[in-house]
Amino acid sequence: MKFPSSDPLKLDVQALAEQGGSLAGAWPLAELPRLADSVLQGTPVNWRLQGELRQLPGGAPEIWLGLAAETEVALTCQRCLEPVSEHLAVDRWLRFVAGGEEAAAALDAEMEDDVLALRPRMNARELVEDELLLALPLVPRHAVCPQSLPAGADTAAPATQRPFEALASLKR
Numbered sequence: 001m002k003f004p005s006s007d008p009l010k011l012d013v014q015a016l017a018e019q020g021g022s023l024a025g026a027w028p029l030a031e032l033p034r035l036a037d038s039v040l041q042g043t044p045v046n047w048r049l050q051g052e053l054r055q056l057p058g059g060a061p062e063i064w065l066g067l068a069a070e071t072e073v074a075l076t077c078q079r080c081l082e083p084v085s086e087h088l089a090v091d092r093w094l095r096f097v098a099g100g101e102e103a104a105a106a107l108d109a110e111m112e113d114d115v116l117a118l119r120p121r122m123n124a125r126e127l128v129e130d131e132l133l134l135a136l137p138l139v140p141r142h143a144v145c146p147q148s149l150p151a152g153a154d155t156a157a158p159a160t161q162r163p164f165e166a167l168a169s170l171k172r
């Protein structure tokens with residue numbers, strides 16, 4: 001099946017929702033420059049978008065976009081200043097409404113869900129990047145910093161070092 005809204009950078013959210021369609025892929029971290037600037041390094045961002053119409057009794061159907069993404073990034077530990085690996089994962093639904101930014105802002109203020117203004121073309125990569133930036137830890141740090149290990153502990157790597165090894169192996 002071919003969707004007219006298959007370009008995530010020019011996504012027709014309404015069409016995707018009406019079709020109940022989904023898109024998925026991976027972007028190199030460099031294509032998300034704000035996130036790339038916020039981390040030391042990272043793996044490609046795996047992402048998935050799901051459109052959905054939610055029919056409520058007595059009203060027009062609501063337009064929703066499910067957004068899921070994950071990546072493994074290295075940040076600077078705020079305790080020892082060595083790199084620390086963090087798994088970033090987001091999975092949420094955004095609601096889109098017609099009527100421009102004002103209508104979206106008014107609904108957003110009174111609803112728990114995030115409400116965005118529906119536009120003919122949305123850059124879903126920027127939406128994904130926004131969510132991943134929000135998922136960054138405010139104060140990244142190791143559960144146990146490598147330097148604080150007692151001498152001789154390097155023969156058996158502690159569990160806290162394994163995420164960073166996993167990142168290194170992903171990059172190979």
Ligand SMILES: [Zn+2]
Nearest residue numbers: 077080142145
């Ligand atoms: Zn540390």
